[in-house]
Amino acid sequence: MTEKLFVRIVRKFESKRSNGKMQNCEEQKYGIRKLEISDKGKGFIELLQQLSVCDSVSDKEFEDRFRELSAVGDDHVIGVIEDEASGKIIATGSVFIEKKFMRNCGKVGHIEDVVVDSSARGKHLGKRIINFLTEHARSMGCYKVILDCSVENKAFYEKCGFQQKSVQMALYFADH
Known part of the structure; x- marks a missing residue:
């Protein structure tokens, strides 16, 4: 049995980082936007x-969950990148905002479910999704954004400005 180790990754918002590099042509081809109800049919x-x-x-389950998430507004955002040529969603990730009593009633962004289609990897789409989500968290007043990742993905998130903070623990419920 293979165990996967997950680590907690944190990016604090101390200063806005910019490396001054222009996006390459491959990155400019793909726009990032929020999930739309029609995206279920786009893969x-x-x-x-x-x-x-x-x-x-099912379509109904998707529509119900989409409406449920839409009702919380900008406290839960799913970003997507659509390949205009194929009409397929090729990258996604989500961020939800946790409102806390800690840090003077601060807010923390939690990034989840980041994935790039296997056919579109190596085009910096994952980094673009991460930047979209972290900037959304910053715009919502978060003092940091956190995520959990496998050890295999740790280097990717470090390239995105995150640093390892702690170890993730999980308890799965057998009935779900």
Whole structure:
């Protein structure tokens, strides 16, 4: 049995980083936007299946969950990149905002479910999704953004400005 080790990664908002480099042509081809209800038909669920267990979701289930998440507004955002040529969603990630009593009633952004389609990797789309999500968290007044990742993905997130902070623990419920 293979165990996966997960680490907690944190990026604090102390200063806005910019390396001054222009986006390459490959990056400019793909726009980032918020998830739309029509994205189920563009392979959104199939993309999530490349990341983890994600059973098929009926149109009604998708629409219900989409409306539920839309009702919380900018406290939960799912970003997507659509390949205009194929009409498929090729990258996604989400961020939700946790409101705390700590840090003078501060806010923390939690990044989840970041995945780039296997056919589109190596085009810096993952970094673009991460930047979109972290900037959203910053705009919402978060003092930091955190995520959990596998050890294999740690170097990627470090390139995005994150640093290891702690170890993730999880308790899975057998009935879910």
